[in-house]
Amino acid sequence: MKIADALEIFSQTDAGLVRAHNEDSVACEPICGLVVLADGMGGYNAGEVASGIAVSVVATEIKHHLQNASPIGRDEATGEELGVSLLRNFIQKANVSIFHASQSQPQYAGMGTTIVSGLFYDNRVAVGHVGDSRMYRLRGEMMEAITRDHSLLQEQIDGGIISAADARFSKNKNLVTRAVGIAAEVEPEVHVHDVMTGDIYLLCSDGLNDMVEDEDIQSVLYAMQGNLPLAAEQLVQMAKDNGGRDNVSVILVKVKGQFAVPRSWREKLFGWLTLRNI
Amino acid sequence: MAAKLILSMDGAVIKEYPLNKDRMTIGRHAHNDIVIDNLAVSGEHAAVVTILHDSFLEDLDSTNGLAVNGTPTKKHFLQNNDLIEIGKYKLKYLNDQVSQTSPADFEKTMVLRPPPKPAAPKMEKPIEPVSPAPVASDQTSRFVQPPPVASAQVAAVATPPQPAKPAPQEPAHRAAAVQVLTGPNAGKELDLVKNLTTLGKPGLQVAVLTRRPNGYFITYVEGEHYPLVNGTALGNQPHQLNDHDVIELAGVKMEFYFKG
Numbered sequence: 356m357k358i359a360d361a362l363e364i365f366s367q368t369d370a371g372l373v374r375a376h377n378e379d380s381v382a383c384e385p386i387c388g389l390v391v392l393a394d395g396m397g398g399y400n401a402g403e404v405a406s407g408i409a410v411s412v413v414a415t416e417i418k419h420h421l422q423n424a425s426p427i428g429r430d431e432a433t434g435e436e437l438g439v440s441l442l443r444n445f446i447q448k449a450n451v452s453i454f455h456a457s458q459s460q461p462q463y464a465g466m467g468t469t470i471v472s473g474l475f476y477d478n479r480v481a482v483g484h485v486g487d488s489r490m491y492r493l494r495g496e497m498m499e500a501i502t503r504d505h506s507l508l509q510e511q512i513d514g515g516i517i518s519a520a521d522a523r524f525s526k527n528k529n530l531v532t533r534a535v536g537i538a539a540e541v542e543p544e545v546h547v548h549d550v551m552t553g554d555i556y557l558l559c560s561d562g563l564n565d566m567v568e569d570e571d572i573q574s575v576l577y578a579m580q581g582n583l584p585l586a587a588e589q590l591v592q593m594a595k596d597n598g599g600r601d602n603v604s605v606i607l608v609k610v611k612g613q614f615a616v617p618r619s620w621r622e623k624l625f626g627w628l629t630l631r632n633i
Numbered sequence: 634m635a636a637k638l639i640l641s642m643d644g645a646v647i648k649e650y651p652l653n654k655d656r657m658t659i660g661r662h663a664h665n666d667i668v669i670d671n672l673a674v675s676g677e678h679a680a681v682v683t684i685l686h687d688s689f690l691e692d693l694d695s696t697n698g699l700a701v702n703g704t705p706t707k708k709h710f711l712q713n714n715d716l717i718e719i720g721k722y723k724l725k726y727l728n729d730q731v732s733q734t735s736p737a738d739f740e741k742t743m744v745l746r747p748p749p750k751p752a753a754p755k756m757e758k759p760i761e762p763v764s765p766a767p768v769a770s771d772q773t774s775r776f777v778q779p780p781p782v783a784s785a786q787v788a789a790v791a792t793p794p795q796p797a798k799p800a801p802q803e804p805a806h807r808a809a810a811v812q813v814l815t816g817p818n819a820g821k822e823l824d825l826v827k828n829l830t831t832l833g834k835p836g837l838q839v840a841v842l843t844r845r846p847n848g849y850f851i852t853y854v855e856g857e858h859y860p861l862v863n864g865t866a867l868g869n870q871p872h873q874l875n876d877h878d879v880i881e882l883a884g885v886k887m888e889f890y891f892k893g
Contacts, residue, residue, distance in 0.1 A: 396743070467744055507685070516689065521710045526686035526728070534744045571828050578831040578841050581855030585869075589843070589852075593828065596845050 372599035378402030388475035397466030453536025562601035
């Protein structure tokens with residue numbers, strides 16, 4: 356199945372009830388199986404600028420590169436799979452663009468953004484993220500976060516200073532330890548996960564998961580998996596019902612079928628020969 | 634304003650201690666930050682570690698131990714109004730940080746500098762000393778100074794002042810339930826205790842009942858037929874339920890009603 360047919364994608368973004376601006380940005384490129392979400396920070400409209408640059412650099416550049424290349428190819432410079440290196444390289448490129456803008460324009464000084472992006476190809480998803488925007492996966496009835504926040508709180512949980520259950524009472528939320536655009540370099544975290552038909556992936560800004568318990572997010576995804584626009588609307592609505600203190604953005608991706616990259620007869624033969632030799 | 638501990642015995646306040654250091658010790662010996670000169674208290678009895686706005690209490694293997702809100706504990710994540718008991722002495726923990734600042738400032742995502750070290754911070758030394766931040770502060774960006782208790786530097790950019798809004802309370806929901814009227818499950822009652830209750834089976838025919846601050850709503854999700862409320866088919870919009878509304882889904886009738 357072609358990637359555009361195998362995935363159903365829906366996104367929604369909302370300023371929430373308190374903020375005057377929406378500093379979140381989202382982009383979906385169904386034709387190449389790419390989704391990107393960023394939550395910007397910075398005064399006046401700098402947050403929007405930062406998240407806007409990040410999303411457009413990553414979405415446009417990766418789409419452009421995949422016109423003439425396959426994500427399962429190899430990156431000659433690093434030996435990595437192209438899907439993985441594209442995500443990493445273009446998050447880094449977005450970092451440089453934002454950092455330069457903030458250095459050269461005083462009104463943008465100090466702006467930055469979190470980012471989470473997923474590139475679906477060959478029955479897998481490469482997930483790249485920086486900061487505390489998350490990706491969750493619903494498989495069957497079970498939902499789990501497949502990114503781990505780059506935040507002070509997560510480091511405290513990892514260090515055993517505070518338990519995951521206590522973390523929701525912490526007053527140190529919203530302190531990220533990594534962000535795109537605040538320094539000359541950034542190290543995105545990139546992992547590849549296998550994808551199964553029926554999976555639902557949720558990308559969200561912290562305006563959702565700070566306001567809505569994971570358990571409620573799970574029940575929405577599970578109950579409304581047959582109607583993604585309604586699920587997205589319901590998630591945003593719940594964040595607002597609980598106070599809506601931040602911008603809230605969601606991207607939902609439903610896997611409707613297999614999307615293995617077709618191999619040429621030569622590759623199949625080599626694959627078969629390799630298997631025989633084992 | 635920093636969080637503080639108020640030392641008292643038999644209801645009489647002895648002294649207030651602002652938590653203005655990363656780590657404050659409590660004990661009988663004079664070198665402690667909070668000295669309690671009583672033989673039931675160990676030389677170094679306990680420590681309070683503060684990381685930005687959060688404080689953690691730790692028993693330093695004291696002889697007689699300590700309790701928080703009546704429960705003996707070794708380590709505890711302090712919450713506003715917690716009462717620490719050491720022998721006959723009581724220490725009340727007060728941290729009204731959030732209520733004193735506009736929540737807008739608090740919700741704002743901020744970047745901690747410098748970029749993280751791979752190792753998680755240790756209890757004794759919560760955050761690595763800060764190396765010079767690569768970006769200098771200037772007129773247009775306001776760097777929020779962390780409270781004096783923390784060694785971390787927090788950088789954030791000014792937001793236009795926003796009206797302070799009280800933190801949302803857990804909304805007081807009026808209890809409600811649905812009772813099945815027809816079919817094999819007739820008579821069964823389902824309390825609506827969750828924010829979202831599913832009727833039907835995902836993939837086939839689904840409607841959800843959602844609990845919101847302003848009441849209960851039914852929403853059509855998927856399936857061949859739209860559910861009926863009092864005989865009228867629902868559209869695609871959520872529909873607010875009134876007491877004793879009759880819902881019909883896939884041929885099964887059920888009644889919605891408020892309890893109590």
